[in-house]
Amino acid sequence: MTATDPKAAVDTVTLTIDGKEVTVPKGTLIIRAAEQIGIDIPRFCDHPALEPAGACRQCLVDVAAPDREGNVRPFPKPQASCTMTVMDGMVVNTQHTSEEADRAQKGVMELLLINHPLDCPVCDKGGECPLQNQAMNMGRPESRFVDVKRVFEKPLALSSEILLDRERCVLCQRCTRFSKQIAGDAFIDLQNRGAMQQIGTFDENVLDFDGYSPAGPAAEDESGRAFSSYYSGNTVQICPVGALTSSAYRFRSRPFDLVSSPGISEHDSSGSAIRTDHRRGKILRRMAHKDPVVNEDWITDKDRFAFSWQNQADRLTRPLVRKDGELVEVSWPEAIAAAAAGLKAARDGKGVGVLPGGRLTLEDAYAYAKLARLALGTNDIDARARAASAEEQAFLGSTVAGAGLGVTFADLEKAPAVLMVGFEPEDEGGVVFLRMRKSLGKQQVFTAAPFLSRGAEKLAATLLPVAPGREAGLLDGLVGDAFEALEADGAVIIVGERLAATPGALTAALKLSQKTGARLVWIPRRAGERGAVEAGALPGLLPGGRAASVAAARKAVAAAWGVESVPSAAGRDVDAIVAAASSGDLEALLVGGVSPSDVTGLTDAIDKAGFVVSLEVRRSAVAEAADVVLPVAPPSEKAGTFVNWEGRLRSFATAIATDALSDHRVLDLLARELGVELGTGSIGAVNAEIAALGAAADSHRPKAPTAKAGRAPKKGDVVLASWHQLIDEGALQDGEPYLAGTGRATVARLSPATADRLGFAEGALTVTGEGGEGVTVPAVVTDMVDDVVWLPTKSPGSWVAQELRTVPGNVVTVKVGA
DSSP states (O other): OOTTOTTSOOOEEEEEETTEEEEEETTOBHHHHHHHTTOOOOOSSOOTTSOOOOOSOTTEEEEEEEOTTSOEEEOSSOEETTTOBOOTTOEEEOTTTOHHHHHHHHHHHHHHHHSOOSOGGGOTTTTSOHHHHHHHHHSOSSOOOOSOOOOOOSOEESSSSEEEOGGGOOOOOHHHHIIIIIIOOOOOEEESOGGGOEEEOOOTTTSOOOOOOTTOHHHHHHHOOOOOOTTTHHHHHHOSSSSEEETTTTTSOOGGGOEEEEEEOSSSTTOOEEEEEEETTEEEEEEEOOBTTTTBTOOOHHHHHTTGGGGSTTBOOSOEEEETTEEEEOOHHHHHHHHHHHHHHHHHTTOEEEEOOSOOOHHHHHHHHHIIIIISOOOOBOOOOSOOOHHHHHHIIIIITTOOSOSOHHHHHHOSEEEEESOOHHHHSTHHHHHHHTTTTTSEEEEEESBOOHHHHHTTOEEEEOOTTOHHHHHHTOOHHHHHHHTSTTOEEEEEGGGGGSTTHHHHHHHHHHHHOOEEEEEOSSTTHHHHHHHTOBTTEEGGGEETTOHHHHHHHHHHHTSSOOOOSOOOOHHHHHHHHHHTSSOEEEEESOOGGGSTTHHHHHHHSSEEEEEESBOOHHHHHOSEEEEOOOGGGSOEEEEOTTSOEEEEOOSSOOSOOOHHHHHHHHHHHTTOOOOOSSHHHHHHHHHHHOSOOGGGSOOOOOOOOOOOOOTTOEEEEEEOOSSSSOGGGTTOHHHHTTSOOOOEEEOHHHHHHHTOOSSEEEEEOTTSOEEEEEEEEOSBOTTEEEEESEETTEEIIIIIOOOTTSEEEEEEOO
16 A cells, blocks of 8 residues: 555554553654543644644643663653654653643743733733633742833734734744745744844844835835735734734624624635624624634635625615615515516516626525526526626536536645646635645646736746736647646646636636646636526526526426426626616616626616616615615625535524525515515525536536637737736725735736836836726836736726726737826
8 A cells, every 4th residue: 555545554653641541643743642632731832733833832741751772761851742743652741640740831831921911901812812721720829020021012013904912922933833834924023032032023134025015116125014914814813812913803802792603704715614703793803713624724814804894884774765866765565566566577678687796605696596587587697797708608517517526625735736727826716825835845836827926926836928818828738847747646727717708718728637637626706606606697507507508408497496498598698788788688687796896887787777676785886876775684694505616515604693684585575576486585495496406417518618719919919917816995895994904005017028118117007998997006017928917906096897998818008107
């Protein structure tokens, strides 16, 4: 058997801890072996996801081990159990059975408390603090220290979100180890020595940085950076004392006043497990909830801090109906009747377009899909509030929908080689980046992109330079090291949602997967994208990946739904729905949680549509222009299921009980008013239907895409590259100024050759799309593909879809200056 064979024998050792014999795998730390038999050893620096440091010395134990002759001899002094591995025949005595170990631990505790402030009553960690708990258990009742305690300026702002109280720090180095080992963002480190040693802020003469500041890269090199990391909030959670706190939660509550509820993050398609802490119906903080198969111990700062959006002053609590040009509050029966009357008239006329958006749960997306087909009689439904294409729909139907659990986080972590195309893991994948970084040095990473992003650099990725829109050609002609690496067993190709805007790219990715044997996985950005695909909330897809164009597939769905037939006419995608509403070819729109700034032309379509119904949490731009607004519950106030990019069902319960209704319940009421029993009034009913439908048979699926690559731009044209940065101006980050302050500065990027051709040296660039307004932002020359300009998709001053009215890969006009 090989070492990688899961059935291979594991080398074990047997030792005794506090008189109890235990057998554990060779290489196990003493502190872990003790945990397995229920013996608790106090610690501060130890964390199972971080490399051992032995920094705090709180876990000292007495150890005796066999010498060369087999005689068990005691070590001359207590040893740190968090750094020493077990040996066969070892005898360990913890503080429970050894006076020496107990005395050593109490001595360490006394040392830690010498300079520690007595501010537990005002410390955010009070009530859930390991130092507080252990001091009560093993600390001296009175301090022998009579001198003045060491003090520092407090708090020290490491960023707008993370604050440091240095006098509380016990130098466990959890924060610095996480930043270096896990996130790859070493923005804090130990400073000074001896009694004045502390966790320090950035010193450009000591630490090596790659960050962003509003003044631009030149100023960054001179002044240093803040704690610029998408994962900085994890350091607050793992800090064993109150040294690191967050601006958003500081002084807001006591842990024992909070009600904690497990949940799933709504911010990306990873489906990270979170814990929501709330009081009196209001969320006060969110924490990472340990989940070994998905996010392990970590979440992004967006998952952690971006929750205020759902409790803003513009939160909708009652339905609204437009009367005499103004939206007025009405009862639910009146609002449902008004919405049904308008939609019925439009259905019987030129039709209704349905835009559910990509933030929905599986149950909500299924209700939209079923309502569109049964109550509105149309396939004009598309949950993709972004660039979309028929090629992508064929790819999703043939390869993704109904495939169940495909490539997993574990597969991605263990893959010998990974090729990323149209996907930036740190910005668009959240914890995908962290899982891949665990394999740094053991995994070959290739990224097909115009330049090497910061996240790709931290993965030691090899850049396969390509201009947006040219990815199909690169994949079709891939040779050399990248191709050979993908032939290794377990290799993975990741494609992102941005490839929907590149003709032929997904087709080429499928072909490359078949040629190399590498597994192919699609990782979208929004939490509801995969669920919408499974639920059939796309114009050409029915639930389970069934093609709406296949008669047998329609017949199977109709039978499951108890109707004679479902619509057979080809449905419009998001762009076609918007265009049809703008031109009057559709009379009404049913919109759920879509930001007009994400879909080019949606604002015009809403203005020109005869009737608009909006299902929203807050009074958004769509709601303000709608004829009927039906308030729905945010994720914290409802139960449901997100389907993450793996295809894993991520169910969650209601965290805060309110009278707010989920989308699927509102749509069930609306369908009844339209004369249709939708049967989506409860989570159980929806899930039972989805399970009964199951995945489509191969004959009911769409055929794999066969699109050709698009034409190359003319020589001298500049094409647009763009993607969302993790922390930007998305609607789900509203109301959190501290998090917004950690976002990366908005800059345009272009190559040295392109800069020379345009006559750019420094300053700003104005980028203009066809038919759109210009975006003027500071620019920086970057080592990247020529004849390309990169802009963040939705950062301050750069809203690409709304202001440029174009998509990546299209030609734009670039002018130096404003």
